[in-house]
Amino acid sequence: MDxxxxxxxxxxxxxxxxxxxxxxxxxxxxxxxxxxxALRGRTVLNLFYESSTRTRSSFELAAKRLSADVVNFAASGxxxxxxxxxxxxxxxxxxxxxDAIVIRTPWAGSAELVSRWTPAAIVNAxxxxxxxPTQALLDVxxxxxxxxxxxxxxxxxxxxxxHSRVARSNILAFQKMGAHVTVAGPPTLIPRGIEALGCDVxxxxxxxxxxxxxxALRMQHxxxxxxxxxxxxxxxxxYQVNGKRLQPHQVLMHPGPVNRGVELSGEVVDSPQAVxxxxxxxxxxxxxxxxxxxxAGNRAKDRTPITAAGxxx
Amino acid sequence: MDxxxxxxxxxxxxxxxxxxxxxxxxxxxxxxxxxxxALRGRTVLNLFYESSTRTRSSFELAAKRLSADVVNFAASGxxxxxxxxxxxxxxxxxxxxxDAIVIRTPWAGSAELVSRWTPAAIVNAxxxxxxxPTQALLDVxxxxxxxxxxxxxxxxxxxxxxHSRVARSNILAFQKMGAHVTVAGPPTLIPRGIEALGCDVxxxxxxxxxxxxxxALRMQHxxxxxxxxxxxxxxxxxYQVNGKRLQPHQVLMHPGPVNRGVELSGEVVDSPQAVxxxxxxxxxxxxxxxxxxxxAGNRAKDRTPITAAGxxx
Amino acid sequence: MDxxxxxxxxxxxxxxxxxxxxxxxxxxxxxxxxxxxALRGRTVLNLFYESSTRTRSSFELAAKRLSADVVNFAASGxxxxxxxxxxxxxxxxxxxxxDAIVIRTPWAGSAELVSRWTPAAIVNAxxxxxxxPTQALLDVxxxxxxxxxxxxxxxxxxxxxxHSRVARSNILAFQKMGAHVTVAGPPTLIPRGIEALGCDVxxxxxxxxxxxxxxALRMQHxxxxxxxxxxxxxxxxxYQVNGKRLQPHQVLMHPGPVNRGVELSGEVVDSPQAVxxxxxxxxxxxxxxxxxxxxAGNRAKDRTPITAAGxxx
Numbered sequence: 043m044d045x046x047x048x049x050x051x052x053x054x055x056x057x058x059x060x061x062x063x064x065x066x067x068x069x070x071x072x073x074x075x076x077x078x079x080a081l082r083g084r085t086v087l088n089l090f091y092e093s094s095t096r097t098r099s100s101f102e103l104a105a106k107r108l109s110a111d112v113v114n115f116a117a118s119g120x121x122x123x124x125x126x127x128x129x130x131x132x133x134x135x136x137x138x139x140x141d142a143i144v145i146r147t148p149w150a151g152s153a154e155l156v157s158r159w160t161p162a163a164i165v166n167a168x169x170x171x172x173x174x175p176t177q178a179l180l181d182v183x184x185x186x187x188x189x190x191x192x193x194x195x196x197x198x199x200x201x202x203x204x205h206s207r208v209a210r211s212n213i214l215a216f217q218k219m220g221a222h223v224t225v226a227g228p229p230t231l232i233p234r235g236i237e238a239l240g241c242d243v244x245x246x247x248x249x250x251x252x253x254x255x256x257x258a259l260r261m262q263h264x265x266x267x268x269x270x271x272x273x274x275x276x277x278x279x280x281y282q283v284n285g286k287r288l289q290p291h292q293v294l295m296h297p298g299p300v301n302r303g304v305e306l307s308g309e310v311v312d313s314p315q316a317v318x319x320x321x322x323x324x325x326x327x328x329x330x331x332x333x334x335x336x337x338a339g340n341r342a343k344d345r346t347p348i349t350a351a352g353x354x355x
Numbered sequence: 356m357d358x359x360x361x362x363x364x365x366x367x368x369x370x371x372x373x374x375x376x377x378x379x380x381x382x383x384x385x386x387x388x389x390x391x392x393a394l395r396g397r398t399v400l401n402l403f404y405e406s407s408t409r410t411r412s413s414f415e416l417a418a419k420r421l422s423a424d425v426v427n428f429a430a431s432g433x434x435x436x437x438x439x440x441x442x443x444x445x446x447x448x449x450x451x452x453x454d455a456i457v458i459r460t461p462w463a464g465s466a467e468l469v470s471r472w473t474p475a476a477i478v479n480a481x482x483x484x485x486x487x488p489t490q491a492l493l494d495v496x497x498x499x500x501x502x503x504x505x506x507x508x509x510x511x512x513x514x515x516x517x518h519s520r521v522a523r524s525n526i527l528a529f530q531k532m533g534a535h536v537t538v539a540g541p542p543t544l545i546p547r548g549i550e551a552l553g554c555d556v557x558x559x560x561x562x563x564x565x566x567x568x569x570x571a572l573r574m575q576h577x578x579x580x581x582x583x584x585x586x587x588x589x590x591x592x593x594y595q596v597n598g599k600r601l602q603p604h605q606v607l608m609h610p611g612p613v614n615r616g617v618e619l620s621g622e623v624v625d626s627p628q629a630v631x632x633x634x635x636x637x638x639x640x641x642x643x644x645x646x647x648x649x650x651a652g653n654r655a656k657d658r659t660p661i662t663a664a665g666x667x668x
Numbered sequence: 669m670d671x672x673x674x675x676x677x678x679x680x681x682x683x684x685x686x687x688x689x690x691x692x693x694x695x696x697x698x699x700x701x702x703x704x705x706a707l708r709g710r711t712v713l714n715l716f717y718e719s720s721t722r723t724r725s726s727f728e729l730a731a732k733r734l735s736a737d738v739v740n741f742a743a744s745g746x747x748x749x750x751x752x753x754x755x756x757x758x759x760x761x762x763x764x765x766x767d768a769i770v771i772r773t774p775w776a777g778s779a780e781l782v783s784r785w786t787p788a789a790i791v792n793a794x795x796x797x798x799x800x801p802t803q804a805l806l807d808v809x810x811x812x813x814x815x816x817x818x819x820x821x822x823x824x825x826x827x828x829x830x831h832s833r834v835a836r837s838n839i840l841a842f843q844k845m846g847a848h849v850t851v852a853g854p855p856t857l858i859p860r861g862i863e864a865l866g867c868d869v870x871x872x873x874x875x876x877x878x879x880x881x882x883x884a885l886r887m888q889h890x891x892x893x894x895x896x897x898x899x900x901x902x903x904x905x906x907y908q909v910n911g912k913r914l915q916p917h918q919v920l921m922h923p924g925p926v927n928r929g930v931e932l933s934g935e936v937v938d939s940p941q942a943v944x945x946x947x948x949x950x951x952x953x954x955x956x957x958x959x960x961x962x963x964a965g966n967r968a969k970d971r972t973p974i975t976a977a978g979x980x981x
Contacts, residue, residue, distance in 0.1 A: 075396030083701030106424045111732045126925035137948035299439035322450035388709030612752035635763035
């Protein structure tokens with residue numbers, strides 16, 4: 043595995059390999075010395091065009107626990123603000139010879155583009171509404187730890203699917219692992235034609251009790267201004283996952299941060315069915331596994347240097 | 356010592372133990388290799404809800420000199436800005452399994468609350484107007500280095516006591532070390548009933564010459580808009596510590612950053628009586644001692660895992 | 669070498685020594701483990717009063733590859749914003765006992781001033797319009813790698829010389845290495861009397877073909893508002909280095925970030941004549957060499973402690 047650009051690129055065996063390795067790193071996370079020397083002397087560059095302190099610090103911690111050096115490069119206050127193109131930024135940062143670049147941007151497809159411009163291993167930490175593959179992997183890892191296997195499980199993804207990169211990656215990943223996925227939410231927030239991904243679509247939560255896993259998406263406050271839903275109160279009345287709707291046998295997930303009282307009621311967030319904190323915990327070990335996979339796993343093989351015009355041969 | 360939440364929790368022996376350890380770390384700070392391996396493989400998370408680059412970088416340096424890994428998490432640009440509650444943020448970050456969380460917030464009592472929500476050791480780096488215990492410890496350490504002991508010393512704390520978390524922590528700490536504390540400032544900036552802490556109160560500086568130590572507080576420019584004092588010029592005329600008011604035998608302290616020409620005149624800042632730079636220097640070694648105390652000191656004992664709803668058992 | 673404050677302080681031998689060491693560090697940069705233990709246990713403080721993520725991260729990486737600890741201190745959100753003077757900031761940060769301070773400010777001459785206030789080694793990362801010595805060193809290093817030696821080479825520096833700290837440092841450095849320098853640009857953007865530095869001046873690009881090296885400067889968009897040039901389009905028509913003006917034998921340089929379509933056309937940026945990415949690559953190894961020079965090179969000798977009033981003796 044040279045890069046992690048999207049869930050689409052991974053088959054079930056690759057997802058399982060990453061989760062298995064994450065499980066082995068979980069033991070490290072419980073030790074007093076939480077560090078392994080696997081990536082000593084390697085440099086991981088966190089390049090974030092959107093602020094996401096949670097994802098960034100999860101990757102930073104993962105890299106540090108593998109003994110890599112980490113350089114954080116926020117796009118604000120940088121040459122990016124001075125109007126430099128993404129390509130020139132990558133050629134510049136690539137000249138610093140990082141071993142891996144973890145990249146978050148608002149542009150769909152950018153991670154794949156970037157991987158053509160630099161010999162560094164690229165890890166997609168979210169590219170617009172396209173994908174957020176490490177989120178999907180950590181969610182699969184969390185469910186495997188809880189349920190053993192995902193085969194035949196019914197997973198409902200509820201809420202603002204339209205604006206969610208999490209939804210897209212997770213639909214793909216859950217299906218590859220043998221689960222059956224249903225997306226549910228207001229018609230304005232379900233992308234047209236999403237059935238093409240192989241999932242079912244519902245516009246209400248009447249059949250929610252059939253789910254084994256309920257995955258609630260974050261409702262962005264700013265959507266209100268854009269009139270995607272009439273009001274948060276009305277949204278909550280129809281689509282909030284709360285004590286009345288959640289069944290005792292169901293596992294509750296959320297990518298965080300939670301809006302208590304909007305997509306989830308406080309009671310279900312604090313219930314033992316919620317694995318939201320376990321998801322965050324999985325984030326660090328899954329990202330350790332991904333960095334290990336793209337760096338240490340490739341140790342023997344030489345990476346092809348980029349020889350595009352403007353870059354050093 | 357599991358946490359450092361407030362000076363109130365410490366007795367004189369604990370304060371002395373921390374200062375003694377800080378003194379031993381001072382020798383490390385003077386070496387070419389300023390690092391000891393005491394906290395190798397441990398993770399310290401700096402969680403700052405208010406920007407305070409000085410305090411943050413002092414803690415960062417302290418952790419790095421103990422060989423810990425440091426992750427800085429600024430609340431701006433983070434999930435916090437997206438409306439996440441403090442509790443959910445702590446449950447999330449706690450799932451990253453940091454060994455210690457250094458936390459600065461604008462909310463009094465938050466450090467204590469946070470210590471209930473995560474198994475990490477909590478170090479209070481300032482919680483609203485409540486406390487700033489490491490500041491008090493570094494001030495005690497500075498005075499012990501200068502004066503030997505604080506017993507019987509008369510310490511005047513001058514200025515905006517009302518808005519100062521430093522004042523409260525320092526009154527408590529100086530008294531525990533045997534000093535006698537007087538607070539002085541304009542009536543609008545001295546909290547009612549502060550005598551209950553055991554200190555004297557003055558509204559002018561007439562008796563300042565009796566002090567052994569003069570501790571000037573920072574005058575916040577923004578207070579002017581709120582009409583706490585008529586003008587900075589008028590404040591300075593009555594309460595500025597300057598060459599006329601400071602006696603040759605007195606030690607001058609200030610928590611920084613100084614407003615030259617407001618609470619202190621430039622001449623006293625630059626005089627040999629000022630130990631302001633020594634206070635900053637003490638900041639790093641005292642914070643090393645505190646981190647050592649809450650982490651390395653607890654090595655043998657298992658921390659109780661948090662089992663509150665929403666957190667992993 | 670105690671500090672790197674300006675190119676003026678360096679003679680040809682010193683420049684060559686730094687470039688030779690940078691060349692030896694280039695081999696390290698190509699290894700899988702890109703780290704050497706030269707500065708283990710040393711602390712490098714990055715103190716940036718202007719945002720410059722590229723320069724900052726280049727220094728950060730250089731320090732980390734030498735195994736130093738790095739603390740980044742951005743002036744925004746810090747005591748600096750609360751009105752602290754540069755001197756007080758330096759006395760404070762100096763009390764943290766960093767081994768080196770890398771400093772970027774908008775004030776000409778500030779690096780030299782700072783070196784008087786702290787015992788730390790000072791590396792000037794740009795002080796106003798005065799100097800940017802590591803940029804000049806990395807440019808010399810890039811040209812030496814490409815051309816062998818600079819003796820007798822004709823180097824044209826084209827564009828906004830007036831507002832460029834790069835121009836000043838590079839004119840000095842290139843001349844010390846035996847090159848002949850011509851500056852060219854609109855009369856409003858060439859400082860009066862610059863011939864005193866020993867360079868030629870041109871107001872058009874007619875004789876550009878005689879150059880061996882063309883060094884284009886960045887055109888700041890904000891200059892337009894200030895009417896230094898009538899419009900970017902007009903500027904580009906007369907002074908843009910493009911496929912028509914650049915000769916096949918010429919080496920093209922630029923300090924980055926490039927404004928494609930303004931000072932350079934896209935085609936020349938992407939041409940094999942451009943060494944822009946090689947310059948960035950040189951940045952890391954040259955900064956490693958500079959940090960090594962001011963820190964490891966001084967290991968035997970005691971630095972004179974600062975005894976100025978306000979600082980610890």
